[in-house]
Amino acid sequence: MSINSAQTGAAQSQSPQSQATQSQTAQAQTNTTEPAPVRGTTVNKSQGGRRLENYLPPEGVPIAFDISGGGARLGAQLLDILITFGGVILLLFLLLWSNLLGWSAFLILLSLLFFFVRVPYYVLSELVWNGRTLGKRLVKIRVISADGTRLTPYQITARNLMKEIEVFTPIAMIFSVPDKPGYATALLMLWVVVVLLVPFFNKRRQRLGDMIAGTLVVDQPLTLLLPDLAQTATETRAKPRYLFDPSHLGIYGRFELQTLEQILRSPPQSPEQRNNVSSVTKTILTKIDYPETVNPNDQWRFLTDFYTAQREFLESRQLFGDARENKFHDVAKTAKTGADARFTPPK
Amino acid sequence: MTDTHATPPPVSDAIRSARFRKERETSWKRLDALVVEAEKRGVRNMSYQDTLALPSLYRQAMNSLSVARAISLDQALLAYLEALCARAYLVIYAPQESVRDALVKLFTQYIPQAVRNSALALAIGFLAMALGAFTGYMLFFDDPSWFYSFVPSGLSDGRTPEASASYLRSTLFDDNPRAHEMLGAFAAQLFSHNTQIAILIFALGIFVSLPSFALTFYNGLVLGAFFAMFAKAGLGYELFGWLSIHGVTELSAICIACAGGAQLGLAVLMPGQLTRRAALRARGRDAVCLVILAALMLIAAAFIEGFLRQTVQSTELRLAIGWGIGLGWLAWLILAGRSGDGSGTGGPA
Structure with missing residues (x-):
């Protein structure tokens, strides 16, 4: 059958299973003949959501992940903001109420905490919990490396630094810089909208930061074994x-x-x-x-x-x-x- | 039933794939439980036996998945094994560095190596600042009214070309008691302001580094005009000391942020043999390290500015502290991370 298909070369829709079992053979073939992207993952849209297939761990057996939808990611992000800023504000109220610190020490702590809950919180939590912030844990999504290798601290830092640059800084500037011309506000808003739309225009649903870091966000696989x-x-x-x-x-x-x-x-x-x-x-x-x-x-x-x-x-x-x-x-x-x-x- | 050619009735477990599943199900369930535990508590907190069992069970499950794809048409089994293997994979191939290891490596290797890799970008950053300062200085001497076009009113705080020399001196050597109280808070606030500027300078670098260059150049203009104003009042040396104590660190941080932006811009402008996306990813490593360095230096600068600038009143001492700290940065960045493999690739692989 494979000889026939190799001769005619008719590329038809393929089942995930046959594709998966054959990918090693295909890999061996392409390796010797053409420098095709062997480890390239594919995105299958047939079953409703987007499924990332042919993700190849070092063991050589392709596995698959469900790429997270925009709603889950937005939800996780909002939860993170709620948790971090809510936590900081709660802590500050406790400190104010208990009156342990002087006013200037309090202000220092305030700015350091508000700095910490931006980039450092996301980097540290994704590093410690392997691609999951608290919000992502609640929504059951996680960050993985796009090429089948383990996540590196660099990837985590890069994607979260870019998040700050893509979204948070422009939004903060819209609200914080007082007397700026109207066109600056419009430009900033346009920038934020464009950046938020980027994931919807590529098949792996990557943000700009995901692209630079080589990461993507997938659903936590649900292991449920139904009876045979x-x-x-x-x-x-x-x-x-x-x-x-x-x-x-x-x-x-x-x-x-x-x-x-x-x-x-x-x-x-x-x-x-x-x-x-x-x-x-x-x-x-x-x-x-x-x-x-x-x-x-x-x-x-x-x-x-x-x-x-x-x-x-x-x-x-x-x-x-x-x-x-x-x-x-x-x-x-x-x-x-x-x-x-x-x-x-x-x- | 009447058909004599019927397939023979199943013996104990007729179907091969059902037998396959029944034989292995317990080890899959064990792996499932271990993975859930590892996700909840971390591999470090698991018992020795469990940690030992995890990778071998994972490999068995991977093997099962491969076989099941060939022999089984049971959708439930395939879906389960795919999910189990994917989830176990994420536990097995988790980042290996602990936070402490990552931080130690960042400071001892990645940042110094990234700095040494970024000579061209750093040259662009410091050149932007120096050119800006020179231009600002010359323009001010040409016509002091340039000052108003460069320096935002919030920053000058009454220090304008019309101000008297004694007022200017008082801003440099201030022992106003109200100031002391708020120094720390002022430093912290200044820090978040400066970080925003540094992030902006870095981020805009992606547009072929021009906006980064322009912003740094502008910072240089303000600096040059400021310096020229004090120099005209005969306070050049004193201002130099006043600026040095924190400025060596702070202005270097701005230049380094600009260098980070320039790295991105260079990747877009001159990708070499790589595609632009790949070049961006490759240079991004160094760029990220540079930004982290810039943020660190800004934190340090904010603390120096808040606590030392107005308490240390002697110009000589200010010069010594400022440039001493500058030498410290330089020594760290030049000397650290040279031993070991010495590859100097910068950034984790």
Whole structure:
């Protein structure tokens, strides 16, 4: 298959999995032929959000991250401002109330604290908590290095220094410098707006500071292991009631299997959902031309059995090099060879 | 059911991928727990056994992910392993420097090396200031009314060309008791003002260094005009002392901030073999170190200005302190960070 695809070179949409498993092969190929950016990450927008794929740790197994949205980042930033300035003001009120310090010592402390909660706070917290300020921890996002290496103190300093320069200083100047001409205010506002819009015009959602430092902000990966449907099916029952032969199982591909998996993860509660299950069952029965009829009470059972058998079948086909992406796998193979090309041939 | 060609009924765990998952699930769960603990408490506070187990469990999970992608179509499993590996990766490849290590390295290596790497940029910074001062000085002697166009009214505080020599002297040797009280606060306030200027000078450097140069030049103009005014009143030497005690540090800091900006500007102007983005990233390392240095020097200058300038009243002592501190900076920047690998690349790799 890969030979075919290499000859025709038709670049089609690729599944994340096949892309991921093949990336090492592709890497070996590109290394010898052309100086292509081997470690380049890609951004996949197919599943709603933006997913950073082919992020290559030193172990050589590509992993993926969800790139954070603007709302989460803004929220984290506002929380940080609230926490730091709120904390400082609270501390100052306590000091004033307890009257421990003289007036001038108080003023010195005030300016030093207000200096500290700007750049140093962000640098120190991201350094200590590995790319997470308090606000980012609450919102569950974090900073990572864009090239698969560990974050360095330089990157953290650079991105936060740039944040000060990009946003905070201009905003402070808008409010603090008293008698400046109107066009200066307008220019500063324009600058702030442009800088805040920069992340929306590049695919990795990087600020200017992120670009200079080589970092980006991603969601903290959520580790949640749902039960294995095939496993639970075999644990609860000794034998499947419905049996399938290869002619039944050769119709569908990965996409349909995983769609069925999603359906099976939420057992029907309302009559409407039961209707959906029954229509899914009927569709499958017609499509695979199953010889038996299935009682409405047994539909869930049928789907579970079908899922288990279908998965086993597809997985064993995949082991033999016949990965079936979706129900069009036959058409794709006969009509246009190499439609599922995994990488473009070296020139 | 009637079909004789049906696939054989599953034995204990029929599906290969389900068996694969069942065999490894406990070690994944263990890794998950360890990662959560490491995120909460830090790797340093974990037990020896757990710390030892973490990287090997991580490698096993990475291995599992690689295999699962080849053999499993269980979406739940793949999603879980991807998230687990990504999260464990972030724990394993965390920044290795502690804050203390990073600070020690910053002071002993990165900053001095960055300064030594930035000869051209530093020359631009100091040249801007010197040219500005010279121009301001000459222009003032040409026509004192230039003073009003350079110096903002808030800064001059009554020290104008019309002021008497005795008033000017009193501003240099002030023992007004009210001043002493507020010195510290004044210093701190001055510091945040100066930092803002330094940050502005640095940031604008990205526009091919011209705005940085212009701003530093302007600072030089003010300085030159100020100096010329006092020199005309016969107080040049005294002013020199008054300025030296903190100005050596403060004006150098402004020049260094300008050099940081110039580094960015040079990267945009002369990227060499690199793309402009890569050049910006490469020179950015030195530039960031220069700005940190400038901020440090401004803190120091603010403290000197607040506590020493008006309490030390002798011009000779002021000169000695000011230039002594200047020599201290110079010695640190020239001598530190030369041992070891001696690569002098500046900035952490």
